[in-house]
Amino acid sequence: MTPLLSVRDLSITVSTPEGELPIVSDMTFDLAEGETLGIVGESGSGKSLLALALIGLLAPGARAFGSIRFRGEELVGLDDAAFCGLRGRKIAMIFQEPMTALNPTMRIGDQIGEMLRLKGSGRREAREAALSLLDRVRLAHARQRIDAYPHELSGGQRQRVLIAIALAGGPDLLIADEPTTALDVTLEAEILTLLSELVREERMALIMVSHDLGVIARATARTMVMYAGARLEEGPTAMVLGRPLNPYTEALLAASPASLPEGKRLERPRQRLAVIPGAVPAFSTLPPGCRFAGRCSRHQPDCDAGEPPWRDFPDGRGVRCIHTRANEAPA
Amino acid sequence: MVAAMVKRLASLAATLAAVSMVIFLVMNVLPGDPAAVALGTSAQEDTLAALRHEMGLDQPLPVRYVHWVGGAITGDFGTSATYGVPVRGLIADRLAVTLPLAGMAILLSMLLALPLGILAASRQNGAADWIATIFSQLGVATPNFWIGLLLILVFSTALGWMPSGGFSGWNDGMINGIKQLFLPAVALALPQAGVLTRVTRAAVLDVLSEDFVRTARAKGLNRRQALFRHVVPNALAPVVTILGLQFSFLVAGAVLVENVFTLPGLGRLAYQAFTQRDFLVVQNVVLFIAALVVVVNFLVDLLYLFLDPRLRSSR
Numbered sequence: 001m002t003p004l005l006s007v008r009d010l011s012i013t014v015s016t017p018e019g020e021l022p023i024v025s026d027m028t029f030d031l032a033e034g035e036t037l038g039i040v041g042e043s044g045s046g047k048s049l050l051a052l053a054l055i056g057l058l059a060p061g062a063r064a065f066g067s068i069r070f071r072g073e074e075l076v077g078l079d080d081a082a083f084c085g086l087r088g089r090k091i092a093m094i095f096q097e098p099m100t101a102l103n104p105t106m107r108i109g110d111q112i113g114e115m116l117r118l119k120g121s122g123r124r125e126a127r128e129a130a131l132s133l134l135d136r137v138r139l140a141h142a143r144q145r146i147d148a149y150p151h152e153l154s155g156g157q158r159q160r161v162l163i164a165i166a167l168a169g170g171p172d173l174l175i176a177d178e179p180t181t182a183l184d185v186t187l188e189a190e191i192l193t194l195l196s197e198l199v200r201e202e203r204m205a206l207i208m209v210s211h212d213l214g215v216i217a218r219a220t221a222r223t224m225v226m227y228a229g230a231r232l233e234e235g236p237t238a239m240v241l242g243r244p245l246n247p248y249t250e251a252l253l254a255a256s257p258a259s260l261p262e263g264k265r266l267e268r269p270r271q272r273l274a275v276i277p278g279a280v281p282a283f284s285t286l287p288p289g290c291r292f293a294g295r296c297s298r299h300q301p302d303c304d305a306g307e308p309p310w311r312d313f314p315d316g317r318g319v320r321c322i323h324t325r326a327n328e329a330p331a
Numbered sequence: 332m333v334a335a336m337v338k339r340l341a342s343l344a345a346t347l348a349a350v351s352m353v354i355f356l357v358m359n360v361l362p363g364d365p366a367a368v369a370l371g372t373s374a375q376e377d378t379l380a381a382l383r384h385e386m387g388l389d390q391p392l393p394v395r396y397v398h399w400v401g402g403a404i405t406g407d408f409g410t411s412a413t414y415g416v417p418v419r420g421l422i423a424d425r426l427a428v429t430l431p432l433a434g435m436a437i438l439l440s441m442l443l444a445l446p447l448g449i450l451a452a453s454r455q456n457g458a459a460d461w462i463a464t465i466f467s468q469l470g471v472a473t474p475n476f477w478i479g480l481l482l483i484l485v486f487s488t489a490l491g492w493m494p495s496g497g498f499s500g501w502n503d504g505m506i507n508g509i510k511q512l513f514l515p516a517v518a519l520a521l522p523q524a525g526v527l528t529r530v531t532r533a534a535v536l537d538v539l540s541e542d543f544v545r546t547a548r549a550k551g552l553n554r555r556q557a558l559f560r561h562v563v564p565n566a567l568a569p570v571v572t573i574l575g576l577q578f579s580f581l582v583a584g585a586v587l588v589e590n591v592f593t594l595p596g597l598g599r600l601a602y603q604a605f606t607q608r609d610f611l612v613v614q615n616v617v618l619f620i621a622a623l624v625v626v627v628n629f630l631v632d633l634l635y636l637f638l639d640p641r642l643r644s645s646r
Contacts, residue, residue, distance in 0.1 A: 057548055080553065088551030095549075100542040103561050104641060114560070115550040149640040165550060 002072050004205050005031040005054070005173060010066035010076070012049050012058065012229075020063075021283045024050050024229045026310070027066070033172065036199060036206040038216035038237060040252070041226035044280050047209045048096075050226075051177045054207070055093050056083040070173070088115045092171035096178040098158035102150040108161045109134075109146035115168050133164040138194060156187040160194070167198065174199065177209045192218050213256045217241055225249050228280050228291040231310070235317030245319040248292045251276045290321070298323055335636065335643075343629045350621040351403075355396050358614045364388075386412075399614070408615040413607045418615045421600060428498055429589070429596035432512050433581050436519035437574065443524040445570070448531025452539060453558055463528050470525020475584045479518035479591040486514060496592040515592045519584050523577050530573045534566035541565070567638050575631030579624040 012024040024046040031037055039047045053064045056075060068075040070091065075083070087093075095101045103111055112133055113126030121129065127146070134142035137160040150158055159179060166174060176195065180188035196219055199206045208219045216223050216237065223237040225246065233246040244250045254274035278295040287293055289304035296303070303322060312318040366382040367374065383389050387398060402409060408418035451463035487495035493514050501508045538544065539562055547557040586598030593599075597616060604612035636642050 055549060057545060084551050084553045086551075087549055093549040095542060095546060097542050101546045103543040103547070103565065105564050105639060106561070114547075115552070118552065118556070151641045162546065165546065169551065 002069075003030040004033045004035070004071060006067075006069040007054075008067040008069075010050075010053065010064060010068060012046070012053055012062060012064050014049070015061045015063075016284075018284050022229065023062075023283055024053070026230055028310070029224060029231070029234065031173070031205050031207065034199075034203045034205055035222065036208065036220040038220035038223040039207060039209045039226060040211065040213060040216045040223060042211060042252075042280055044228075045226045046229035047226050048177050051093070051175050051207065051209050054173075054175055055087055055091050056080070057087075057093075088166075088169040088171065089119075090169075090171055091173045091175065092166035092169060093175040093177065094159075094162050094166050094179045096181055098155050098162055098182060101162055102158055104150055107147050107149060108153070112161065112164045112168055115165075119169075129168070130164070133167055134161070136167065136198070137161070137164045139164070155183055156191065159183060159187075159191055163191075163195070163198070167202070170202070171204060173205045173207070175207045175209070178211070179208075180215060181210070181212070188215070189218075195219060213241060213252060225252070228286065229283065230291055230307075231318075231320065232292065233317075233319045233321075235315075239315075239317060245317065245324045246292075246321045247296050247298045247323065248321075251295075251297070336633070339629060339632050343625055346625050347622055350625070351400055351618055352396070354614055354617050354621070355399065358610050359392060359395075361610075403615065403618060409611050411604075411609055411612045413604070413609045414612070418612055421612065422597065422616060422619055425595060425597040425600045427501060428512075428594055429582075429585055429598060431508070432516055432519070432585060432589075432594070432596060433578070435509070435512055435516035436523065436581055437578070439516055439520035440524035440527055440577075441574070443520065444527035445531055447524075448528045448570075449535050449558070449563060451528070451532045452535035453554070455536065460532075463532060467525040467528040467532075470522050470528070472525075473522060474587075475518050475522050476587040476591050478521050479515065479588050482514045482518055483591070496594065498594045498596075512594070515588050515594060518588050518591070519581060522584070523581065526577065527570065527573055531566070531570050534569040535562055538562045538565045564638070568635060571631055571634050571638065575628050578627045582620050582624065 007027055007029050010024065010027040011022055013020045013022050015021075027050060029037070039050065041047045049058070049062065052058050052062075054068060054075070056078065058064060064076050066076060070086065075086075102108065109127055109130045112130035113121070116126040116129050117123070131142055131146055134146060139145060139157060139160045145153070145157070150161070153161065159182075163179075174195075179195065180191050183191060192215060195206070195208075198204070206220065208216060210216050220237050222235065223240045224234040225232050225240065225248065227248050232248050233240055233244065235245075240249060241253065244253060251274065255276055257273060276295055281287060281291060281294065287304065289306055290296070290308050293299050293303045300323075308320050308322045310318060310320045311324070364379075364383075366379050366386060366388060370379060370382060380389075387395055390398075399409075406419060408422065410416065411418050411421060414421060447459070447463045447466065451457075451460040454460055482493075483495045486493045494511050498511050499507070535558075539558075544557055544561055547561045548554075552560065582598070585596060586602055588594075589596040589599040590602060597620065601613060601616040601620075604610075604616065
């Protein structure tokens with residue numbers, strides 16, 4: 001069976017004053033129908049760029065190479081008119097900033113119903129649909145709020161509206177780019193629970209992009225760890241976060257507060273959070289070998305010999321690190 | 332919303348009061364005796380004094396100010412010394428030329444600038460963008476009276492398509508009137524369109540980079556749909572601001588352009604009255620124009636409330 005989404009050797013370049021820089025490289029993964037994948041990495045790791053490439057909204061100056069197949073259809077190089085037929089209807093996206101991601105001069109009901117109207121629904125029909133979508137995302141007093149403008153809603157309410165917009169077309173794949181980063185902790189939990197329920201009920205596949213391991217752990221079954229534009233580790237979320245194979249994942253876990261769910265918490269909750277020394281390398285001066293080498297605690301001279309190859313293990317995990325031996329991977 | 336409107340109305344009244352005082356003071360500080368102008372150089376001293384008394388010029392300044400403003404509010408602007416008719420009628424006649432002229436100029440400049448600015452922004456650094464930039468630079472740099480002279484040379488003298496000036500009144504028919512006002516309106520519109528194109532382009536570019544445009548695209552809207560449904564409505568506020576400000580420049584420009592095209596408009600009336608030292612006419616025309624500008628800006632403020640729902644709830 002062909003997977004819902006199949007990404008092969010995808011790279012994304014961005015043109016800068018110093019020339020075309022490869023920001024994302026050698027990206028390969030599959031996503032089955034209804035599957036949930038978390039993409040985690042520090043700011044500037046290229047994860048948002050990857051998400052935008054999947055929905056064909058790369059900024060001018062950014063270009064994708066390689067292959068993204070959605071239900072067998074090639075998306076790299078697809079013209080915008082054809083992509084417009086997919087966006088919203090098959091692939092939807094929720095963005096990071098609920099405060100700015102809604103049109104300030106348009107009533108929220110109109111913004112939710114807009115794509116239905118474009119598909120040919122009547123005004124009343126679109127409004128009814130918007131109302132039931134607002135109920136689905138559990139916006140309280142939906143009937144009174146459907147005619148509200150975004151500035152009349154709180155951050156959490158706006159994020160619910162954005163989710164309703166994404167659901168309007170009944171997509172098969174939902175991409176959420178840091179959907180809770182701008183929200184406080186209690187709201188974050190509510191929104192994550194809501195997203196998980198919706199994904200299950202609608203049988204949507206989900207790609208959750210976040211820098212927060214806690215968010216990834218709560219919302220996704222599989223996790224991919226990105227660093228400086230490359231994937232360093234991938235596998236079932238519980239395994240990746242429970243027994244990381246890559247020293248970078250380990251370092252990320254050590255640097256995270258105890259926001260992980262039970263069983264994935266750090267041993268000593270009172271210990272100081274570890275800091276990963278140094279910073280993500282600039283894309284114009286990537287090291288010759290492993291991209292993480294300069295900050296890695298297990299760095300050895302042969303790490304710099306060349307970029308370590310990606311290795312897949314039979315248990316569904318994969319890693320990019322020369323230190324990981326096959327027998328380290330749990331059976 | 333009602334509170335916001337009341338506040339703006341109060342500031343409108345205050346502005347008009349201040350403007351009227353400045354006009355009155357300036358006009359009464361300037362040298363020149365209206366009574367002497369009316370009677371000519373050979374007038375006798377006692378007839379002059381009698382006329383001054385009749386015109387109220389022998390009364391103290393505050394009394395004359397209150398008298399003038401009181402009259403203006405009730406629509407009584409007094410009688411022109413040179414024309415010998417009520418100033419009110421003079422203004423009404425000239426308004427029938429200047430208002431349509433200004434309206435046509437604003438319409439033309441919007442018809443030129445809005446599409447050009449939107450196109451330039453949506454194809455940044457493309458051919459349309461270059462054309463828009465060159466057009467707006469030229470428009471901003473060229474004085475309207477010079478454009479007027481150029482238009483007369485090309486379209487009246489050389490090609491003979493349009494009249495070179497004058498206005499025979501609206502009784503000759505709408506089409507004829509519009510034709511006579513067309514070249515002056517173009518001369519007024521081009522410099523305005525230059526500024527407006529730049530403002531529109533900048534405003535649209537600004538909104539294009541907003542997050543909600545990406546949300547709209549992620550819904551499945553194509554570039555054009557996102558542009559006209561989400562970008563343009565949010566880019567209108569700065570454009571409307573400039574339109575409001577331009578109205579005062581338009582009226583000032585009308586003084587020059589009406590003289591170039593010998594149109595019997597408000598600007599020409601003010602100019603002629605000034606050269607003839609018909610102070611009462613100057614004073615009232617200037618007050619009237621100031622009131623017009625202030626009222627237009629008030630309407631622009633109201634338009635904001637309509638364009639941006641965020642302003643409606645903030646007080």
